[in-house]
Amino acid sequence: xxxxxxxxxxxxxxxxxxxxxxxxxxxxxxxxxxxxxxxxxxxxxxxxxxxxxxxxxxxxxxxxxxxxxxxxxxxxxxxxxxxxxxxxxxxxxxxxxxxxxxxxxxxxxxxxxxxxxxxxxxxxxxxxxxxxxxxxxxxxxxxxxxxxxxxxxxxxxxxxxxxxxxxxxxxxxxxxxxxxxxxxxxxxxxxxxxxxxxxxxxxxxxxxxxxxxxxxxxxxxxxxxxxxxxxxxxxxxxxxxxxxxxxxxxxx
Numbered sequence: 557x558x559x560x561x562x563x564x565x566x567x568x569x570x571x572x573x574x575x576x577x578x579x580x581x582x583x584x585x586x587x588x589x590x591x592x593x594x595x596x597x598x599x600x601x602x603x604x605x606x607x608x609x610x611x612x613x614x615x616x617x618x619x620x621x622x623x624x625x626x627x628x629x630x631x632x633x634x635x636x637x638x639x640x641x642x643x644x645x646x647x648x649x650x651x652x653x654x655x656x657x658x659x660x661x662x663x664x665x666x667x668x669x670x671x672x673x674x675x676x677x678x679x680x681x682x683x684x685x686x687x688x689x690x691x692x693x694x695x696x697x698x699x700x701x702x703x704x705x706x707x708x709x710x711x712x713x714x715x716x717x718x719x720x721x722x723x724x725x726x727x728x729x730x731x732x733x734x735x736x737x738x739x740x741x742x743x744x745x746x747x748x749x750x751x752x753x754x755x756x757x758x759x760x761x762x763x764x765x766x767x768x769x770x771x772x773x774x775x776x777x778x779x780x781x782x783x784x785x786x787x788x789x790x791x792x793x794x795x796x797x798x799x800x801x802x803x804x805x806x807x808x
Contacts, residue, residue, distance in 0.1 A: 589766075590746070605800060609796065627653075628653050651671070665698055686718065689726075692718070694714035726750045728747060730745070781800070
């Protein structure tokens, strides 16, 4: 079965509970595309995510909201999962921890501290990193405004543990424009200050990503991403295309 058929069947399978049950609520996004927000999952909420990316890659993750402030998650995947070549799994599962230290108010943004060891794209043994490095330890702030359906801004600083080729701190920023209750436009920019050395992948432009998110009764989310629009990768010839499916529900 080719990748298009696999994506279609998985989309239909994950969308079925939403069509039948339709018990979703408004849940702020935990990530824009690759970059984190300051919003955790609500208590007893969980999400399942499946992302498809280049070279036959797939990444599955699950996140759980422990309280209104704390969430954790795990992920695992690899490349050549779709196709005829031998599977190449990531070196280790990814771990996510996030704690919101300040809740969003009229005057203040939400602020969270966190740790994420999951990067994106293929894992490169030669430099002990993902194509897009994991955030590692980070601090991120998020603020939402009433414009159209919703307008969100996010910004943060992080220190990745994937530092064999470059060990600098990094900065990132992102935004989400919800046009209506079902469609959101996504954008993010990773300054990639920790990916600029001679042995690194980056060429100094930073990583600019964009995407669309479609939600079905606020239970199933279908997302399409175009990544690396500034060609911030040595020998890059074209931007990346990725597809993601998220299913949200409550444990109890």
